[in-house]
Amino acid sequence: MTRILRIATRGSALARAQTGMVADQITAATGVPTELVIIKTEGDTSRESLASLGGTGVFASALREALTRGEVDLIVHSLKDLPTAAYPGLVIGGVPEREDARDVLCAQGGVSLADLPEGARVGTGSPRRRAQLLSLRPDLEVVDIRGNVDTRLRSVERGDLHGVVLAAAGLERLGRLAEASEFFDLELWPTAPGQGALAIEAREGDDITELLSIEHGLTRTAVRAERSVLATLEAGCAAPIGAHATLDGDLxxxxxxxxxxxxxxxxxxxxxxxLTGVDDGVVAEALGAAVAAQLLEDGAAELAPLGGAA
Incomplete structure (x- = not known):
């Protein structure tokens, strides 16, 4: 009997698209057939803000429960939505190569952030994006929004909002990147730790050799550094924190x-x-911890609610 890998995903168009991409890559590389299993999460059914629900980790819990119960074999997560704390019995078995980590503005008339009218209404559900928008344009009315990519883009098309801020990688995976009116430079506008990357989670001890075919070590190293910042600060994935790691040769x-x-x-x-190629993950985590420690020493806990202040 041919083994079929059952891969859990949320039901949104973006979640299904990126899970389907991973499934296709696994099958193309190994010949192992896959099956997508749609699972509803609290984050999908509730209309409350992400912050009030406890951050984007609400998208992961139902998927992880299905995996631990043996109902599926793998989960595909957006890494930026995955809590930094380890989940008992589960491991990140694979990290594919990262896509564009930038945020983009999708605005009426294809205008840039600087060209939005005074007092324009811009939608986002992210406290980080809200802070970044207001730091550049304090006159804006930043509107807390929920819903999938299509819902958010329709709010601009209908004229309810002048623009929305979204992840470039998500638009790319949906084939809608052309709707972006401005790409924000990561040096000016660092995004969520892990943004643009995916994580494939599996049960600890399972045979996950198929995932070796899609593993991208440099991406894993970079996102480990970024996520180490969050972990050290004891901040959730929805905290107003941006972090981005790049590789310049072995630096x-x-x-x-x-x-x-x-x-x-x-x-x-x-x-x-x-990086020396030996214990690069440990080096990356130490780098993230050092950056977080410096931020705390400089007074970051006075700006935002961070558990790492102690």
């Missing part, structure tokens, strides 16, 4: 910024570490 460069929710102030830190 891993990490920048992280903590924002006041109002956008009126921010603190940043950039540090680097040399």
């Amino acid at each position: 891993l460069v990490l920048t992280a910024v903590v924002y006041a929710p109002s956008g009126e102030a921010e603190l940043g830190c950039t540090r680097s570490a040399t």
